Amino acid sequence: MADTSDVKAHQLESGPAVCGPYIAVIxxxxxxxxxxxxxxxxxxxxxxxxxxLLQVQRNITLFPPDVIASVFSSAWWVPPCCxxxxxxxxxxxxxxxxxxxxxxxxxxEWSSVMRCIAVFVGINHASAKVDFENNxxxxxxxxxxxxxxxxxxxxxxxxxxxxVSIAFLATLTTQLLVYNEVFQYxxxxxxxxxxxxxxxxxxGVITMGNIGRQLAMYECNVVQEKKHQD
Numbered sequence: 001m002a003d004t005s006d007v008k009a010h011q012l013e014s015g016p017a018v019c020g021p022y023i024a025v026i027x028x029x030x031x032x033x034x035x036x037x038x039x040x041x042x043x044x045x046x047x048x049x050x051x052x053l054l055q056v057q058r059n060i061t062l063f064p065p066d067v068i069a070s071v072f073s074s075a076w077w078v079p080p081c082c083x084x085x086x087x088x089x090x091x092x093x094x095x096x097x098x099x100x101x102x103x104x105x106x107x108x109e110w111s112s113v114m115r116c117i118a119v120f121v122g123i124n125h126a127s128a129k130v131d132f133e134n135n136x137x138x139x140x141x142x143x144x145x146x147x148x149x150x151x152x153x154x155x156x157x158x159x160x161x162x163x164v165s166i167a168f169l170a171t172l173t174t175q176l177l178v179y180n181e182v183f184q185y186x187x188x189x190x191x192x193x194x195x196x197x198x199x200x201x202x203x204g205v206i207t208m209g210n211i212g213r214q215l216a217m218y219e220c221n222v223v224q225e226k227k228h229q230d
Contacts, residue, residue, distance in 0.1 A: 036215045037087045043211060044086025045079040051121065052078060054128040089166065089205055090212025096158050113214045116153040120207040123149065127196055135195050142199040150206050159209055167201035
């Protein structure tokens with residue numbers, strides 16, 4: 001009897017055998033997912049408003065006058081769509097890492113995530129503000145910056161693969177929207193859109209993936225600390 005009690009006590013003190021840097025055993029998974037989803041949605045909406053403002057101010061993106069319905073000079077449906085996609089990306093990245101059994105541990109701190117966001121905003125700012133001699137030079141520069149962002153803040157094969165795949169789907173969706181005259185780009189040079197747009201999408205996917213990974217890691221660390229305190 002004494003030996004059994006000692007084993008049970010040891011199991012309670014040691015906690016779950018496997019947790020990793022992401023959530024494995026938590027009291028309420030639904031609540032954590034909702035919290036992470038709300039935070040990712042808010043970040044996605046905010047970034048879409050700020051970045052789209054840069055594009056509209058430089059007349060790179062043009063919306064019909066009758067669809068503009070906010071002080072940020074953007075169509076009303078753009079921020080919610082970006083927020084929804086941000087939630088999907090932010091939840092998908094840690095989920096893929098968990099399924100692969102290779103939790104992402106490279107530069108997993110909030111300071112690194114904030115620098116990643118700053119670089120992403122800088123890349124978008126360069127596409128809107130910096131004047132290049134031709135679109136090819138601009139596209140190659142943004143492609144190099146986007147890959148550099150991945151190498152600096154991610155370096156995972158899964159992250160690169162998801163970034164390329166989602167950027168391709170986002171580019172295709174944008175082409176369909178422009179083709180149906182929902183909005184348009186000035187001086188399109190790649191099937192109704194600008195050739196550098198996939199680079200912006202790729203950088204955005206990497207950025208939201210980093211935010212999602214950090215949120216998942218933070219919640220797991222909180223759960224672990226709470227279990228140790230109990």
